[in-house]
Amino acid sequence: MNKKILIVEDDVHISKIIKMNLNIVNYDTTEVYDGLAALELLQREKFDLILLDVMIPKLDGFALMERIRPYCIPVIFLTAKNSVYDKVDGLRLGADDYMVKPFEAIELLARIETVLRRYGKEERMLGFQSLLIDLDKREVTKQGEVVELTPKEYDLLVVLLKNKNIALSREQFIDKVWGDDYYGETRTVDMHIKSLRKKLDLQDHIKTIYKLGYRLED
Amino acid sequence: MKFWKKIYIFSILVFVIIFNAASIMVIERSHNRMLEQEIDSALSQYMSIHSSVNAIVPIVRIYDSIDYEKTVLTRIANEFVRTNKEQRVYLDIRDETNQAVFSNIDFQMPEQRKELDKLGADQINYMLRDIDERTILFTSNMVDVSQTSYLFTYMVDVSSVYQDRVDQYKFFVKVDVAACFLYMLIMFFVSRGLTRSIERLGRTAQVIAQGNFSERVQLQSKDEIGVLADNFNNMAAVVEDKINELERINQEKQRFINNFTHELKTPLTSIIAYASFMRTTKYDEEMFLDGLNVIYSEGKRLEMLSLKLMNLIVLQEDDFELELHDLGAVIAEIKPALDMLAKEKQIAIVTECGPGELRLEKDLMKVLIFNLVDNAIKASDKQQTITLQIVWQDGQCVLAVMDQGIGIAKEHQDKIFEPFYMVDKSRTRSGKGAGLGLAICKNVAKVHNANIRVTSNENHGTKVEVVFAPTFPKGGMQE
Missing domain, CATH: 3.40.50.2300 (Response regulator)
Structure with missing residues (x-):
């Protein structure tokens, strides 16, 4: 609900x-x-x-x-x-x-x-299409099957889901997933997005937004 | 050192010095008097001996015998000593060879007797001497009897006079201590009492210095300190007024800044939020157009805000050239624009203008009328009437804008001229405004040396009057 x-x-x-x-x-x-x-x-x-x-x-x-x-x-x-x-x-x-x-x-x-x-009102399970994410277990299942993700891939997926339909810039992703003290290149985000798309079959849903970043769309 | 202590110690010092000096002078004087009396009486005593001796001199001369002389003298002396037994008087009679003919002294006669050095015949010399613990008055005189001359020395013990002085001093010390003590006690209260009001002034000043500006000194006295306290209170009152004034201005400024921030941030929030939304979400035509509309209208609102603020700032400079214009003509000029504004609510604008010229800055006057009418329209319901009126009374021009609208509640009436003040706090307003209109009007009025009066009845309408200062027949403005 x-x-x-x-x-x-x-x-x-x-x-x-x-x-x-x-x-x-x-x-x-x-x-x-x-x-x-x-x-x-x-x-x-x-x-x-x-x-x-x-x-x-x-x-x-x-x-x-x-x-x-x-x-x-x-x-x-x-x-x-x-x-x-x-x-x-x-x-x-x-x-x-x-x-x-x-x-x-x-x-x-x-x-x-x-x-x-x-307030303990946060949803502990996030769903998207055939994906189900258990925030407590940090586990992602696709059609009932567990998908192995690296910790950063997992965090990135959660950020995408929580800001569904909103485009975030690479800098915002870095800020939310890697934290303030990360000084690497924004290309890291592209790499992780690429592997998320592949592992979870989200090519059609994670959209690249011109001049901005990425957006998860239904 | 505290002031009361200064008064205290100084007065005590002065008292002690003067009191003691005066007392000592009195005691010394009375002592000298007594001594003189003593000397006088000694002299007269001696004179009585002298006269008895003189009385026998002719008889002694007849006998012409030294031994007889001495016997007679001794007898006189004995007689004298016997009659004056209770008094401590001494008599010493010596012949030329310094052999004592008679002497009843009970002390050693001093070797040196200065008073004898210049002793002439028929001369009486006296001198005071301290012998052992006594003070003795020596009275000396040479008496020529037939054969030889004799040295008569009559001595009186005057120790009692000196003893008297000592007693006096002893008594004086007691009195002195008592008087000083009493004086100290009285002066303590007097000096404290005198300086207490000063202390109170000081305390009040401290309280005021700590920021409690409404504190006042309560002093009833009519002396210089009372006057000082009055002046002090007056000063405190002026300071308090000034500070309240500054505080009020400061609060007004703070409110201005707060309101300004609010007025600035509300459209900005919309603009940023819509732009961000459109930028980050999937394109949707309807939403996109809505968003652009909001961005446009909020941008316009910001523009209007900046324009009005500019107006307000420019008006502060107060450097305008006023020219003679007919105010009615100015109103006629902007009437079409006002009608346009009123059309939406089907409000009728009626003008009743008496003729007459005023020194005006035409554009500013248009801004003023426009703002007042705009406010009236906002306050009015559909199909009501707004009346614009120019009335001349005793050379004084009054421009009135009257509506039949919702009116202004009492509690708002004194604040409506403050920038950004809006009676209707709800910012869901349809007729957008920033609350700057009346603030601008007030400044325009100031440029024209005019006052704005507001009379309003809730739900019955508002009457805003711009009262221009009286003009002279030629149209010059009274400064």
């Missing part, structure tokens, strides 16, 4: 683009544009996570935060302010993370994933 995320953001455009980004990686989303609507909705429906803009009409983010604490739903604040004071305020109120606008979509996805994992 897909995770349900509530987007509380008063700017229609921003709300919509967040929704699109989340939908593409298989989160279900609901949008509301003010604090009171959010509160009302939360009384009726359960969500796995809330993305909450601080400056929203009727009931601002901090006030809403106070009211929804009993629901124990993880909250990530979205805001244009980036003063330390506001961060501390937000986190003290029980926010799980804090995103300062403008932000990159994959950064938001990564934060959402981290927060969900912290």
Whole structure:
């Protein structure tokens, strides 16, 4: 079952683009544009996570935060302010993370994933076509058969799956798979992608995006 | 050293010196008086001996015998000593060979007797001498009897006078100690009391220095310190006002920056997010066009924001050439543009313009009218009316923009001229604005030496009045 995320953001455009980004990686989303609507909705429906803009009409983010604490739903604040004071305020109120606008979509996805994992809400099994990936065992099966992958190939596959339908640059892959302290060539990414395509028969699904990087497509 | 201690110690020092000096002078003077009296009485005593001796001189001369002389003298002396027994008086009579004719002294007669050196006939000399532990007054005189002359020395023990002085001093020391102690005690409280208000001033100054600017000194006294405290309080009040003012300005600036960041970041977030989405996801025509639209409109919004900010910045420079124009004509000029703006909501714009010329910067005035009407349209519902009015009263021109819209709540009315301040916090707005319109209007008004007044009833409409400073008949503006 897909995770349900509530987007509380008063700017229609921003709300919509967040929704699109989340939908593409298989989160279900609901949008509301003010604090009171959010509160009302939360009384009726359960969500796995809330993305909450601080400056929203009727009931601002901090006030809403106070009211929804009993629901124990993880909250990530979205805001244009980036003063330390506001961060501390937000986190003290029980926010799980804090995103300062403008932000990159994959950064938001990564934060959402981290927060969900912290709450034990992360999906431990990832599926794609005939592939099944067990995150606990670090095991990949294709049509029931275990496929042997090197650790880096495995990590790369997980990043691709988690950012399904979103293109990532080679630098982003390096950052997420090899870590900040890797100073090798970006060609390493190409090599690993090549072997993933071969081992898992994903030639049609891992697309090379011109001038950018790679994207896993359904 | 603390001020009260200075006062304390200094006054005690002065007191001790003056008190002691004065007392010593008094004691010495009274002692000298007593001594003089003693001497006078000794002299008169002696004179009585002298006169008794003189009385017998003629008789003695008749007998003309040394032995008789001596016997008579001895008898007189004995008589004298007997009558003055209780007083410690001594008599010593010697002849020319320094042989004692009579003497009742009970001490050693000093060898050197200076008072005798210049002793003439019929002259009485006296001198004070310390002998053993006594002070004795020596009174000497040569007396010529028939055969020889005799040296009469009459002596009085005046120790008691000196003893008196010692007693006086002893008593004085006691009084002195008591007086000093009393004085110290009184001065302690006096000096503390005098300086307490200064101390209080100091403490208050400290409290203020620690940032508590509303602290004041409470002093009732009318003296110099009271005046100082009053002045101090006045100063503190001025400082407090200044600091509050600075704080307010600072907060305003901070709010400006916060709002500006928000206004800047919201469109930027959209632009970046849409561009990123389009860049990294599979092409989908509908989504692509949507995204481009958002990027375009948000880009436009940024453009508008930068233009308005430029306006605001330019207006701060305050260097405009004002020329005489008919304000009604200016309104007529932009009326078509306003009508266009109002058409969407089917709002009618009515103008009621009295004729009259004003010194204006035409373009700025258009910006002002445009902004005010734009606000009125945003506040209005469909098919309502907006009235633009120019009224002349006593040479004073008032431009009013009235709508029948939602009005402005009391709590917002004093803040609406602040840059980025928006009554409707919801940024889902359809009529996009950055909240800079009225801030610009205010600055335009300032350039024209005008004031903006807002009267508003919630749900009944708003009336914004631009009141121009009165002009002189020739149209010159009062500076």
